[in-house]
Amino acid sequence: MPAPTDQGRHLLPLFPNHPVGRAAVTCRYRCGNACAHEAPNTSDNSYFGDVVGEVVRRRGLLKAGAVLAVAGASGVGLAGTAAAAPGKPDLGGADFDLGGGRRRDGLNFTPVAPNTEDRVVTPEGYDQSVVIRWGDPVLPGAPKFDFDRQSAAAQARQFGFNNDFCGLVPLDGRDRWLMVSNHEYTTEEFMFRGYDAANPTREQAEIAWAAHGMSVVLVERDRRSGKLQPKLDRRYNRRVTLTSEFRVTGPAAGSDLLKTSADRTGTRVLGTMNNCAGGVTPWGTVLSGEENFNQYFANGSTVTDPAQQKRIARYGMSSGATTRKWERFDKRFDIAQEPNEPHRFGWVVEIDPHDPDAPPVKHTALGRFKHEGANVIIAQDGRAVAYMGDDERFDYLYKFVSDEKYKPGNSKHAREHNKKLLDKGTLYVARLTGDSPVAEIDGSGKLPSDGEFDGAGEWIRLAAGNRSFVPGFTAEEVYVFTRLAADAVSPTKMDRPEDVEPNPRNRRIYAALTNNTDRGKTGKEGPTEPNPRPGNKHGHVLEIEERRGDNTALSFSWKLLLVCGDPNTADTYFGGYDKTQVSPISCPDNVAFDSRGNLWISTDGNALGSNDGLFAVPVEGKYRGRVKQFLTVPRGAETCGPVVDDEFVLVSVQHPGEVDGANADNPVSHWPDGGTSQPRPSVVAVWKKDRGRVCG
Template identity: 35%
Template sequence: MDCDNGISNKSGNRPFQDVLKARLSRRNVLAKGMILSAAGFATALVGNKALVQAASATTGQEASTTSTVGSGATIAQAGGLVNFESVAIANGSGPVPTISEDYEYQVLIPWGSTLDGSAGGYGGDPNTRPTAEEQKNLIGIGHDGMWLFPIGDGNDHGMLAINHEFGVNTHVLGKPDPTSLEDVRLSQHAHGVSVIEIKKIGGKWQPVKSNNARRIHVNTDVTFSGPAAGHPLLDNPAGNSPQGTVNNCAYGKTPWGTYLTCEENFHGYFGDATGTWTPTDAQDRYGFSTDGFGYGWQNFDPRFDLSNSDYVNENHRFGWVVEIDPMDATQTPVKRTAMGRFKHEGAEITVGRGGRVVAYMGDDERFDYIYKFVSESNWRSMRARGISPLDRGKLYVAKFNDDGTGEWLELTIDNPILSAQFSNQGELLVNTRLAADTLGATPMDRPEWATVSDFNGKVYFALTNNSQRTMPDAPNPLAPNPDGHILEIDDNARFTGTTFKWDIFILAQDTRGTEGVFTDPDGMWADPDGRLFIETDGGQPDGLNNQLLVVDISTGEIRRLFTGVFEDEITGLTVTPDRRTLFINTQHPGDGDPTVTNFPANQGSGKVPRDSTIVIRRKDGGIVGS
C-alpha cells in the first residue's frame, strides 16, 4: 500500500540521505551511474555480448569487471541463473496480467471466494456486496504477504496463510462512507488474515475443506505476550478484551511452523467521532488523525473513536507482530510485544549464532527506521522450556554510518537515556518509535520488505521511495527519491551482533531508460540459488503496470517475469518446497473500478475487480525464476 504521504517523524535525527551521500561519494556511484547509462543497465545487455563489449569500450572498462549493482555484482552476462524470456515493456500494460512466454499462471482465491472452494461467495456483482456475516467466512480483500505451510511434501498440498491489508469503502461497500454498524462490520471482516487449505487437483490449485481453515479479522479474539502484556497502556476503562488485527501487510514464518502477520498502517482506522480529541505526542508520532484513512469506523464502533475515554488505549493494541498457528484453528492469535510497536511491514526470520531467532523489520513510513529482534537464546531450547523465542530477546534499531558501517542500538530500559523517558520496558515497547528517536536511529526512505539470502548471507531491504527527501546543497540522485532503492546489509556475527556493514544494491532510478526499468521496490524474496525476486508498488515508468522481476544477485542480471493489471500492486511471495510453483498477489486491481478492469472476470463483464492470488509455473516444470 502506498504510504508516501505525511511525515510523523519529527525527531530531527540525521537522515539516511546525508549518510547515503557520503557513502555514494566513496563508491563513486555517479561515475557508475554514467556507466549504467552507457551500458543501458544490466537487463538491456542480457544475452548480448556485442552490447556488453560496446558498453565496455565506451566506459574504458572490461564488462566482466564493471560494477553496476551491489558490492561485487557485475554487468550481466548470458547463461546465468535468470534465463527466461523477459516481458517486454511494450507488453507490460493492460487490464489483464502479462507473463513471460516461458511461464503460465492460474488465478486463485479472489476476494469473496469461500474458504473451502465451494460454490457461493461474492463473484464481483457491482450491484451488491456480501453481508458482514457472510464476509466473516469469505476470503478477504487487499491480498498481501502470505506463506505456504506444507502438508506432506508440500509440493501439491498445504495451508496458505494470507494477509488482507486494506480495502477502501468504495470497493468493499460500494459507497464512499459507512452508514451503519453493519457497513463497518463488513469492512472490518474484509481485513485481517485468511488461513485456507489448498491442494493441486487435476493440475490446478484450489481450496479444499479443512478443519483448520479460518478467518482472523478485526473482531477476532487475540492475546498479548512479552514485556508489554498486561501493561496498563493495553487496558481500557471499558474493560473490553483484546480483539483484532488490521492492515496486515507483509509476513514472517518461524522455524517452528507458525505465521507472523504484521500490522502496518493501523492508525488509519481510528478517528474522532465528536470533534473533541486532542492527540498526545505519542499519537502524533504514530500519525493518528481526526479521520484516519476515511474508513469512518469511529462513527459506529467506539473502539476506534479516539475521543471516547472508555477506549483510550485501544490504539495501543495495534501495530504489533501477530503469531498465528496455521495448523490449529483453535489457537488464539498472539501479539508478540517484544518485537516492538510501529508500522510493521514484515518480519523476516532467520536463525543466527547459537540457534537464536533473528527478525529483520522495516517501519514503512517516510523517515522511519529499520529494526532487528534477536531471541534470548537457542529457539529450540526456549520452546522446550515453554518459552516463546519471540517473547524474550533484544530489540534493536539501526544507525547507519558514512563509511558503510552501522550500529544496532538496543531499545532497552536498562539504558539510562531511555529509563529517563519511560518507566519500564512495556511502556518503551508501546512507544517504540519514540525510543528509537531518542537513541538517534537513522531515518530511512520507507523501509518495506526484508529478505535474507541463504546464497550469500546478506540481508536485503527494499526502500520504496520518498518524494519529500531534499538535498538543497548539491545534486543527488536520491533527493528527492521518487524511485526507491535496495540496501544490502552484511550483518556481522551471524546476524546476532551489534554492528553491520551496508551498501547500495540497486538504485532504481538507474534502470530508467532501459528495458529493465522498474521503480518503487516493495516485496522481495531471495531464493537459495542466488536470485532476488522484486515486486513493485507505485507508478511504473514507460506505461508499465506494477511488476515482478528476478535479479541474479551475483551478476546483476534482471528480467521481468510478470506484470499486473491497471492500478494494482504486485505483492506477496511464497513457493512450494521444490520451488516449481510460485504464488504472488495482485492487490486492488483497477483500484476497484470496473471501468478500468474486470479482472479476474472477463473484460467487458462489468464485474467489480477483485484482489487475487496468482499461481505461477514454468511451462517446462523448472525452478521458478530460472
C-alpha cells in the first residue's frame, strides 16, 4: 500500500482488517500459551492509588519534585510536551533547527510506512545486510547448515534459533566487537519437516537443547562497504546451550531449594533457557534474562505439598505434559522426579565474552521470576543499580542496588571485582501511585485533568544478603520465590513489564509495558493511572525519574511517555506531541538509546495489523513523543535486541514466517535467503549509504 505524503512527510496508513497480534504457534512455543491461562498473580493487593486519599493534595509537590530531580540529574528542566498545531506538519523550531533539514535530536530519516512485506524495510538512503543466520557457523570446524540434515553436534557449533537480545562488547580497537546473542526458544514445527508434536524424537530434542542458549561471535565492520561480518575466531567465539555448566552465585547459592540429584551442592546448573532481553554492563559483561522457563517443566499436578503447590501455581508451571515433551528424554524436566530443577531457572545470567573459559553465572541476588532482562547503571555514589521487569500480566517492576562500588578501568583486579557486584546488595519491588482522582481514570484513555498519566512511587525492600524484609519469608525464599514475596508487600500490578532500561543521558528509567488484555476483565484489576486502559492490547511506555536523579533513591516520580496504538483513536498518547505527526506503534518490547539519548523501541505482536518494527522517539524538548518508525521486519517476525550505534543499527529478526497454518512443510516466508528457502532467524545490520551517522 503506497503511503500518501504531505509536504514530503509520510502519513502512515493502518491495516484495520488485517489479522492482528501474535500467532498462536508463537504463543505455544514461546511462552507455553501463557495468555490462554489465568494470570498467575491471584494476590488481592489493591492498587495503592485507590486507597490513599491524600495523593491529589500532593500533586503540586510531586510535580515540583520531578522538576528538581531532572535538573539535578541532567542540568535541564523536566522535558516539555509542546506540540505542533493540530493537523499541521511539524517543520521544527529554531531552537532545534541545525539547517539543511537537520534537527538536534538527529532523527532525520523519513519514517517507514506500516506494511506486511516479507523483508526488512528501511528508510530511503539506508542499506542493510544479514550478519548471521540460524545455523551459520560460530565455532571453527562447524559444518555448513543443512536444514534437512541437522544434528545436535552441529547445532552446538552453529548460531542458535530465535535470536532475541543482541549486545556488542568492544574488542581491542575500532570496528571489532564481541557480539552476544540470546537464543530464546525453539519452534520445532519450523525447524523440522514432518514434525510430530505428540511424538518428538530424542535427536530433535537434543537439537533444540543445542539451539537454545547464547552465542558469542567476533564481528568486524568493513568501513568501505558498511557491512558487519562474523569471524570464525578460535579464541573468543562460543556457544552456550542447555547442557553448558553454569555457576550459581549470590545469597541463595547452595540453598536446599536449589539442590537436585545431579547437583547436591545447589551451586552448579546445566544450561540456560528462554533467554529474552539483556544488557551490556559497564564492566564489559552481558546480562541475560531467563523468561518463560515455566513451560519447560512437566507434571506440576503431581505435587501434593500445599506450599509447593502454591509456588508452582504462582510461577505458572505445567500441570501435565509440556509442549516439547522433553521430560521423556531427561528427568530434570519432570517436576515429579526433580521438584527443585525449576528453581534453578528464572534468573539473570551473566557471561563474560572476554573470558571464554569462565563459566557463566546465575545471580540469585536479583531474584527469580520471568526476567525479560536486566540493565545496569552506575549510580552517583558508584554503586551498580540493575532494573528488571517480570514479563507477566499483573506482575511487577524490580531494581537491585549493589553494596559494593564499581571500580573503573579494565585491569584484571577491577574486572573481577565488578563481576561480583551483583552478588551482594538489596532487592526492591516498585509501588506506583497516581496523582489524579480515581474517577478520572475511567478506562477511556482520556487524560486526567492535569493533562498526564503521572504520579509518585517507592521502591519496597524485599531482601538484602541473608536478611529478609518480608514477614513470613526467609531470605532464601525471597530470592527463589520472589513473586510470592513481592505479593506480600503490595507492589503495583503492571501490564507485562518487559525491557526496563536506564537512559545514560538523563538517568531516567524507561519500561516497556507490552500489553494486558486481561485488565478490567471480571475478577481482574481494572484501569489504574499507571495502566490506564482495560483490555490493553497495545501497551505503553513508562518513564521513571528517581529522586534527585539518584538511582539508589527509594522514591521517584513517574509518567507515561507513550500510550501506544492507533494515533487516530482517543485512547492513545504520545508525550503530548501532535498525534497526526507520529507513526502508529503497538506492543513495545525492547528499548535502547542512541548517543543523543533518544529512545528506540522494538515491538512484539503488533496489534494494528502490520509487521513489527523498530521506532525512535525523542524524550526531551519540543519533539518529545514524536514516534518515527525506522524499519519493519518480515512477515510473522518480531523485532528484538536493538543496538543503536552512531554508524549502524542491529536488530534481531526473530521467528520470521511464524504464521498460523505455516510450518516447515508449508513456509509462508522465505526470508532472508529468498527463493523457496526456509525462513531463518537472523541478525541484520542497517547503515546509511553515504556512511554518515545513522540518525544524523
